[in-house]
Structures are given as structure tokens and as C-alpha cells.
Amino acid sequence: MNRRRFLGIGASVLGAGALAAVAVPSAAWLLAEGRPGRLLSSELDLPEAFQVPLPVPAVLQPVRTDGTNDYYEITQKVAELEILPGVKTEAWTYGGSYPGPTVVTRSGRAAVIKHRNELPVASVVHLHGGHTPADSDGYPVDLLLPVGSSGAAASMSPGSVSPGSMSPGTMDGMPGMRHAAGRNTVGERTHTYPGKQRAATLWYHDHRMGFTGPGVWRGLSGFHLVHDDEEGALPLPRGERDLPLMLADRSFAADGSFRYPSTDAALAVPGVTDDYMNGVLGDVILVNGAPWPRLDVDRAHYRLRLLNASNARLYRLELDPQPSGGDALVQIGSDGGLLAAPVAHDGIEIAPAERFDVVVDFSRYPPGTQVRLLNRFGSGRTAEVMRFDVSSRPVSDDARVPDKLSVMEELDASAAVTTRDFRFRRSRSDGWTINDDPYQPGRSLATPALGSVERWRFSTDVHHPVHLHLDHFQVIGRNGKDPGPWDAGWKDTVDLRPAEAVEVLVRFTDYAGTYMMHCHNLEHEDMAMMADFTVG
Structure with a gap:
């Protein structure tokens, strides 16, 4: 897109004079790149691709159930994880893993989830895509303070919970950010998700005001899957062939820690350094917390629940090689659940936080084919995501994608x-x-x-x-x-x-x-x- 076309489109879409308020550097990175973000390079040697098996996050089991509710408990804590082979990385986690455990619920049943904060900072949990009451939604100043926090100043601080780190009622470095304390709690907070929604691929993540970027970058995210009877009646892939895939890019410091360009290393002042104001891009592509993993697949249908959990990176996902006849990725669902009918794609563009549920029929490939999932918006190492190795063993597969998926209301x-x-x-x-x-x-x-x-x-x-x-x-x-x-x-x-x-x-x-x-x-x-x- 050239400068004249950008300015012409901008005037028509945004209205006369709107572009005058856009800073000149902002237009400069648009014209130079077209997509957001700046690459932050890792400071250590990166592993070869397709060496690590794809991990699948563990499913969280309820601590108890009753006639209408399922009760869960998650502890937010620091953990040492081996994300890059042979390297230890300190992460902020839900339950000690990255991604956090997958919560699996059923439409019509309430999920009651108690979070305990043992991190060194305050947190806020948001169920992304959840249809929830306001007090369980994860409003960004409804802070869950770490266990043992006390004092009015600490309860007001959205950064690290040091009583003297910030004056009460303000957020330093962010114009217009004066606010009340919100519905803050210390140690533990319970979120109630009533389940008044259809089957869908949701996810939960940190939503703390001014610090969502570093919180998610350091590991605070996980899947939340909702099932219902309509979806269950369809002959879609199930069990081990129903795979949640969390895509995220990260960068690593020389000591193995997550590298992130925060304005303030202590996270008392929000934001990133000027070079990264348009978003932080990592040079390591993780899938379910593993770098460029591989997975052995049967010659059968697989459901891939694709989630872009990156801070700023856009992906255009394609399979390489494409199967004969194309249409490799058959979309069956979006952020809010099943489509009315499937839509076939050769590639999918997925922005941060979007979800696409797709079915891939690996029987369309000869046995032994190595099928790469590519990112056409990437370059170098970020152009590859993961690899599927197609097995030669005989298997049964009764899954298919029906022509009609859901009775979906269209708003008028x-x-x-x-x-x-x-x-x-x-x-x-x-x-x-x-x-x-x-x-x-x-x-x-x-x-x-x-x-x-x-x-x-x-x-x-x-x-x-x-x-x-x-x-x-x-x-x-x-x-x-x-x-x-x-x-x-x-x-x-x-x-x-x-x-x-x-x-x-x-x-x-x-x-x-x-x-x-x-x-x-x-x-x-x-x-x-x-x-x-x-x-x-």
C-alpha cells in the first residue's frame, strides 16, 4: 500500500481530519511494514524445528460437583519450565504449567473457579469469549492481590505490590488513568461462569490494567472449552484427534528468561519502550508452549482448535504441501462456536485473540508425508509453526464434516x-x-x-x-x-x-x-x- 492510497483510504474511512491526529511515526511504520509489531530477538541459540513432541495441556478436574455447578481451583504461581530444550525459564503460570490447564465445561452448567494468587504481582483473570456477569468478567482494576498483601497503598497498586511503589489512585505513565480501587481482593477470588452459551473454544488470561502484555508474555494463559448437545451430535473428530493449539511467539534472554521490553523492569510503571509501542514480536514460535513442535498423526480427520495467543503477531496459516485439490483447512467454528455450515480455506489469517476451529483430513496425504504448518506472514524462523508427520499404520476413522453444522441465528x-x-x-x-x-x-x-x-x-x-x-x-x-x-x-x-x-x-x-x-x-x-x- 503506497502513501497516497493510505491517505486516501484513511480520509474516506475515518473522516476528514482524522488522520491529522495520527502521529507521523505511526504512519511511517504502517507504510514500512503494513502489519504491527517490531521483532525482539532472542539472546541465545534457538533449537532446530520439529524436534520437540507437541504437548497437550492437561484437563483440569473439578474439586467437587453438585446438581448445577462444577467447582475448580487454580493457583497462580511462579514455575521453572523447560520451554527451550535444556534451558530453564521462569514463568508466571496457572497451576505450574504453560499453557495453564484446560478447563472443560458443559453448556448449561456453571463453572465456579477459585483463583489463588501466589505470584509476586497482582493479577486479573478474564475468560475471553465468556458470557459472564460483570463481577466475574475480569474488569482490569478488579485486582487479585498476592497472598499476604495488606495495606491501602498495596491494594491500590496495579503494578508490583510494593506499598510505596505508586501513589494511591493513580497509574503512573498513563494519562487519564485515575481510578478507584475496584473490587480488589487479597489472596483468592472466585469467578462464576454460568454456562449460558453454546459450545466454543474460549481461553482465559491475565487482564491486569497496564500489564496484560507482560503477564500473558510470561505465561498467564490457558484454554477453556465449552461443549453442548448440538456439537456432541455431530460426527466431528473427538478424543486425541480434537486438539487445542495455542500459538504464541516469545523471545528469550541469554539466561533463558522471557525477554520483554518493559518500560520498567519492576513492572511498577506500565508500557514498553518506544521502539515497541506498535507491538512486541518474538522470534520463537511456540505451540502449546513448545518451540516448533511435531506431532505424529493418523491418516484421519483431526479437529484443530487454533488460538492466536500472541501479544501482537498476525499469522497466515497454511499447510505445506497442500493436499491435492486444495481446501486443506475446513473451518467449522469461530470465536463463538460452530458456523452454520463449513467453509473451506487454503489459508487462514488469524489476529491476536481470534480462534478458528478447523478440520484437516490427513488421509488426503500419502503415508510418511511431513506436513508443515506455515506462517506466510513470517520470515526466517517465524515462517514455520509446527509439523504433522502422517503415519502409515491402518486406522479407523468415522469422523466427517457434515454440510450443516448448526442452527445459528442471524441478527437483523x-x-x-x-x-x-x-x-x-x-x-x-x-x-x-x-x-x-x-x-x-x-x-x-x-x-x-x-x-x-x-x-x-x-x-x-x-x-x-x-x-x-x-x-x-x-x-x-x-x-x-x-x-x-x-x-x-x-x-x-x-x-x-x-x-x-x-x-x-x-x-x-x-x-x-x-x-x-x-x-x-x-x-x-x-x-x-x-x-x-x-x-x-
């Missing part, structure tokens, strides 16, 4: 009671903003009525994946045209390219209260590209 645009516009951009004075303002907790940009349908328009200067809490939405248009090839189904995160505008329909259901919208480039989010909306 004529039912929208209002249209709202939200501009995601960088300003000269305030950094990353929504509607020209940096985030301020407690200030709502929208107050939709419970039960209403609204049309929301998101527009961008540079690349932003936009995430909405509480309810999933449906994309109805891009730049005044039809939705894109990866917009199908119920979404909670939509990828906006530079100078784009996307329209979505959302219906606000079940729960009143204050929720979030924000960019899911975690460096943008931590530097104030968030906003509240209050459902009432």
Missing part, C-alpha cells in the same frame, strides 16, 4: 436501535486511543439497554484486532462491502487492517453492568486503547 440489521462509531487510532498527545481519548476506568463510551441490538462501527488508522466483552457479535460489512473471508459466525474479536472500517451487530443479553472493548494488540491495550461500556 433492521432491529438495531442505534448505530455507534468507535475510532481506534494513535494521537500525538495521548498515545493509543478510542474516540480520541485514552482509557479511563468508570467512563463509559456507550450505554446499551439490556436486550437491545445495536450496530457498532469500528474504524482504524493502523492494524487493530478489536475485542468486545460480554456478548459475541456478527460482522455485517467491511468498508461498505460484504464481510471478509474469515468473518463468518459469532465473533468476539475482529481483525481490522490499516485504515479499515468494520460494521458489526451485537445483542446485549442476560447481564447488566460495566464491560470492556479494547484492542487485543496487548501493547496497544496496555497503553490505554480500551473503553468501558455499561449495559443497563
Whole structure:
């Protein structure tokens, strides 16, 4: 995209004068790269690809159940992990592993999850894609302070919990960030997820205001899978052939620790150094916490639950070689669960926080084929993700992808009671903003009525994946045209390219209260590209 085309599109999409507020360096990295982020190189030798077996996160077992609820417990703690072969890395973890344990629940049953914080910092847990009451959603100043914390100053500090690290009621380094203490607790907090949603691939991660980027980078993320009867009745791959795959890029320091360009190494002041304001890219591609892993697969159908858990990296995923006839990746689900019907792709573009459920039929490959999952948006080592080695042993496979997957309601645009516009951009004075303002907790940009349908328009200067809490939405248009090839189904995160505008329909259901919208480039989010909306 050349400069003249960028400025022309920007004027039409964002409105006259909107680009004037974008800092010149912002336009410079757009024109130079087109995609967000800057590479942070590791300081040690990286392992060869396809040597490590793919790990699959353990499923968390409930500590007890009753007629309607399943109860779980997770301890957030520091752990020494061997992520790179022969190298120890200190990680912040859920339950001592990265990714954290997978929570598997059933639609209609409540999951009650008690988190205990034994980390050296405060945390906030957000169930991404969860349809949850506001007090369990993970509002960014609802801090869970470490066990043993005490004192008013410590309870107000969103960074490391040192009583003198920050003046009460402020967040240093972030304009407009004065806030109340939120619903803070010490040691333990219980989140209740009622299960009023369809089967879907969700994930949980840290959501602490100003520090989501370093928290997730250091390991605070895990899968949460919801099942239901509709999905269970389909002949889709099951058991070991139903694989959650968490994609994330990381960089490592010479001592094996995670390398991250925080403004303040003590994490008392949020943000990253100037060179990385548009996002941090690592040079190691991890899948389920393993670098460039490999997996032996049968000549059978596999369900791959793809999650982009990177801070800022975009992927275009393709199989190499492509099977004869193409259409290697048959999409059956999106962020919010099953599509109405499958959609076949040769490749999938997946932005941070997006999920794509796809089925791959490895019987389309000759025995012994080594099939690489590539990232066409990467270069060098980041152009490869993992490898599937197709077995020659005979197996049975009764899985298939039916022509009809789900009875999926389509929202009616004529039912929208209002249209709202939200501009995601960088300003000269305030950094990353929504509607020209940096985030301020407690200030709502929208107050939709419970039960209403609204049309929301998101527009961008540079690349932003936009995430909405509480309810999933449906994309109805891009730049005044039809939705894109990866917009199908119920979404909670939509990828906006530079100078784009996307329209979505959302219906606000079940729960009143204050929720979030924000960019899911975690460096943008931590530097104030968030906003509240209050459902009432």
C-alpha cells in the first residue's frame, strides 16, 4: 500500500481530519511494514524445528460437583519450565504449567473457579469469549492481590505490590488513568461462569490494567472449552484427534528468561519502550508452549482448535504441501462456536485473540508425508509453526464434516436501535486511543439497554484486532462491502487492517453492568486503547 492510497483510504474511512491526529511515526511504520509489531530477538541459540513432541495441556478436574455447578481451583504461581530444550525459564503460570490447564465445561452448567494468587504481582483473570456477569468478567482494576498483601497503598497498586511503589489512585505513565480501587481482593477470588452459551473454544488470561502484555508474555494463559448437545451430535473428530493449539511467539534472554521490553523492569510503571509501542514480536514460535513442535498423526480427520495467543503477531496459516485439490483447512467454528455450515480455506489469517476451529483430513496425504504448518506472514524462523508427520499404520476413522453444522441465528440489521462509531487510532498527545481519548476506568463510551441490538462501527488508522466483552457479535460489512473471508459466525474479536472500517451487530443479553472493548494488540491495550461500556 503506497502513501497516497493510505491517505486516501484513511480520509474516506475515518473522516476528514482524522488522520491529522495520527502521529507521523505511526504512519511511517504502517507504510514500512503494513502489519504491527517490531521483532525482539532472542539472546541465545534457538533449537532446530520439529524436534520437540507437541504437548497437550492437561484437563483440569473439578474439586467437587453438585446438581448445577462444577467447582475448580487454580493457583497462580511462579514455575521453572523447560520451554527451550535444556534451558530453564521462569514463568508466571496457572497451576505450574504453560499453557495453564484446560478447563472443560458443559453448556448449561456453571463453572465456579477459585483463583489463588501466589505470584509476586497482582493479577486479573478474564475468560475471553465468556458470557459472564460483570463481577466475574475480569474488569482490569478488579485486582487479585498476592497472598499476604495488606495495606491501602498495596491494594491500590496495579503494578508490583510494593506499598510505596505508586501513589494511591493513580497509574503512573498513563494519562487519564485515575481510578478507584475496584473490587480488589487479597489472596483468592472466585469467578462464576454460568454456562449460558453454546459450545466454543474460549481461553482465559491475565487482564491486569497496564500489564496484560507482560503477564500473558510470561505465561498467564490457558484454554477453556465449552461443549453442548448440538456439537456432541455431530460426527466431528473427538478424543486425541480434537486438539487445542495455542500459538504464541516469545523471545528469550541469554539466561533463558522471557525477554520483554518493559518500560520498567519492576513492572511498577506500565508500557514498553518506544521502539515497541506498535507491538512486541518474538522470534520463537511456540505451540502449546513448545518451540516448533511435531506431532505424529493418523491418516484421519483431526479437529484443530487454533488460538492466536500472541501479544501482537498476525499469522497466515497454511499447510505445506497442500493436499491435492486444495481446501486443506475446513473451518467449522469461530470465536463463538460452530458456523452454520463449513467453509473451506487454503489459508487462514488469524489476529491476536481470534480462534478458528478447523478440520484437516490427513488421509488426503500419502503415508510418511511431513506436513508443515506455515506462517506466510513470517520470515526466517517465524515462517514455520509446527509439523504433522502422517503415519502409515491402518486406522479407523468415522469422523466427517457434515454440510450443516448448526442452527445459528442471524441478527437483523433492521432491529438495531442505534448505530455507534468507535475510532481506534494513535494521537500525538495521548498515545493509543478510542474516540480520541485514552482509557479511563468508570467512563463509559456507550450505554446499551439490556436486550437491545445495536450496530457498532469500528474504524482504524493502523492494524487493530478489536475485542468486545460480554456478548459475541456478527460482522455485517467491511468498508461498505460484504464481510471478509474469515468473518463468518459469532465473533468476539475482529481483525481490522490499516485504515479499515468494520460494521458489526451485537445483542446485549442476560447481564447488566460495566464491560470492556479494547484492542487485543496487548501493547496497544496496555497503553490505554480500551473503553468501558455499561449495559443497563
